[in-house]
Amino acid sequence: MEALAKEIGIPEGEYREIVQRLGREPNRVELLLFKVMWSEHCAYKNSRPLLKALPKEGEAVLQGPGENAGVVRVGEGWAVAFKIESHNHPSAVEPFQGAATGVGGILRDIMSMGARPIALLDSLRFGPPEEARSRYLLKGVVSGIAFYGNAIGVPTVGGDLYFHEGYRENPLVNAMCLGLLREEHLKRSRASLGRPIYYAGAKTGRDGIGGAAFASRELKEEKAEDRPAVQVGDPFLGKLLMEATLEAIELDLVEGVQDMGAAGLTSSLSELAHKSGLGVELHLDLVPTREEGMTPEELLLSESQERMVLVPKEGKEKALEEVFGRWGLDCVPVARTIPERVFRVLFRGEVVAEVPTEALAEAPTYVRVGREDPEVRRLRETPIPPLEADPQEVLRRLLASPNLASREAVYERYDHQVGTRTALLPGKGDAAVLWIKGTRLGVAAKVDQNPRYSRLHPRLGAMHALAEACRNVSVVGAKPLAYTDGLNLGSPETPEGYHELAETIAGLKEASEALGVPVVSGNVSLYNESGGKRIPPTAMVGVVGVLEVDKRAEMGFRRPGEVLLLIGEERGELGASEVLYLLTGKEFGHPPRLDLGREKAVQEAIRDLIQRGLTRTAHDVAEGGLLLALAEMTFPYGVGATVEVREEGLEALFGEAPSRVLFTVEKTRLQEATLLLEERGLPYRVLGETGGKSLTVLTPGGVLEWSLEELLSAWKAPLREVLDG
């Protein structure tokens, strides 16, 4: 067995640990159970000790990390379940199915909480768009998301997309889902003693065997042989499963729900038992299969999609079977909870595996010593050289650059309205807003992360990610309640990789404490590296907030003659900025400093301005700086502006800095708005006025002017060419 352990990549130390916990040598099946359950993907071996430090408590939190998704209370008895999850490795090998099943998986996590999925957001990272492989991956991933999300009828309302050399070999595909539920319908992965456990949904096949373990190692050259580890999604079956599951919950037929995701039956059943403080006896002969002659290993490890585990309430077994039968789905008891805390597996009348549930669920953890990559430090400390550039030209080129160009060509392929809850369509605001029908409540969501900041300063980069996602949610008028984090990094087994992991989590902790926004769910994807090159540390932070839906702000100028103000400093910084990359082709310098106290105050101020009806137009100043933000505000309604910038240089026009928000106010209410900002001690400036068909900027160096048409066409074309080309 020890030889087999070595062959399938179980480290020697872990093998000894397995033998010790069992008090004997494991058999072949048991060894494979440990292999998948102790994979980084399932067990968080390297991240768990670090993640403990994150704040998880909050007034709105109904369910924190540890379940299928986090849940926050939003008001009037409603709650929102949400989580982000990665599907990076499958998407690198087979982008269409990898992305599609990523969407399917996160939807089932949300359903497991008793929530109806109401929105999807996707965070995508690829290599440079001019390279054929990046285009192939982008097209495949976008098609896969559209294929699954559109058909199952959950709108894709937002996300973010970056191109960066660091993702050339290791693209990232993270999907976030929000679900709506009544507080009293909240479900968990629990079962009481002696209850039958039902298997529901698609039949089990040989696809995706060992996917969780696959997700936890570096991508190697021979990718073709990994194909069987990628699952195949069926949104039609997914839709039936979703409706049947939600109907069963609505009818109060179940006491516990668990999706079957990574590591299939093994993970869902052993975790359900472990969380319930019980054991489970699984009869593999009862599992519905779509192929003949499947072995116990295959049945246990298959990651066939569209499957759930349900525990009916006593006496509701028949009713549960009827609901699933009506939707044309298998729903059969395959296991039962038992008092001995073991995961016992029977096949053809014989026990083929029997392992303590705790031994499986509580994998050994590792605390390592990290060390900063000296190359990262060198880049960060490289001084910014004097830059000469014509701002007139720079804005057009920035608007057309891969990370700032319009995302319309992508989101047009997603149904972003099905469900008739989308109150802010993609491209209209800094965050998506979903309406809770029957109330005047709205839920805002946004996911953010900047690879340049994070690469050059992992800790600060993670702080920026959370701060910016909260800012975007605040700028539409919503109060951030909690976040979910998708941590995507390289191997923790190198000191540099571990350092980045530790620093990223430390950054989240610091920002989370300062902003008062706890984490409720998340996902960790490590080993995103090939040939010794790690991806930039990438903490995709998804924030959910709540607002009065009638008091929401959009980003576009709507009417001429409104006064335009900037909260925050006029000058930004050039380190790690998009304009620096545009002009030098390099990424270096120190990312912008972040004062979390100021950040919090700015967010509160803009929410207050929106609440009091002083503004309906607000926009965060992010990558590309002030001029880029102004250009973006002219696009939705084709209304221009004239502004005066007092500071000189590229830092003022295109420099980047957090804690900055642009907004407009009617002239008659200007004083009310400025008073509010003064009372809070926030710096602000009246920049100018909306109106006209151009963007006109008076600078100390002269007047800059662009027609809205030229800016719009520069901005809209590039990504469309990439996707359609």
Added chain:
Amino acid sequence: MRWAIVRFPGANCDEDARFALEKAGIRAEFVWHTERDLRGFDGVFLPGGFSYGDYLRAGALAAKSPVMEAVRRFAEEGRYVVGVCNGFQILTEAGLLPGALLANLNLHFTCKEVGVRVERNDLPFTRLYPRGQVLRLPIAHGEGRYYADPETLARLEGEGLVVFRYAPLKDEADYNPNGSLHDIAGIVSEKGNVLGMMPHPERAVDEVLGNTDGLPFFLGLVKEVAR
């Protein structure tokens, strides 16, 4: 006033249709795809989505489902049938409306707001719109390119059966989002009681959604019975 919304497995605009019908004050009830009796209903709504996964061809399997026999009789009796998006595809697949809906010319699913001109307003669905008004309505489909042979097209045009046509919202040249022949977005049967359209009026019925151009469509159905 009572309308049935057919729930095909895989339909996903069923709740949206109910929302819009109820907003107009119409009692809307879900009817399962195996139902064979539609007595007692004033109209039937075939919602959008991916019925039976849209396997084979969009709408092809749904067209053969048990409920469609009842829908056919319902239509023959002159009662109202509306199919939106996948519902329109089902109606053409079932032969209740002529023509077919092919893959968009851009070959991918497209979700956006488009201009839709009201070509006739002597029908309950359109009676509350001025003729020639260009509505702003969402589309969300991969197979919405209306196609029919030249004789059928001539007949549709000659008998005035084209109810909705894609049209510029401002002055954009590429206003036809899918390559539909004659810019056709929606047609009606000769008797004027079976309507199919690709745009989604049910997604444009509330200020919160930023669009109310679809609301008169549903209010028009109410007025019909009150008359």
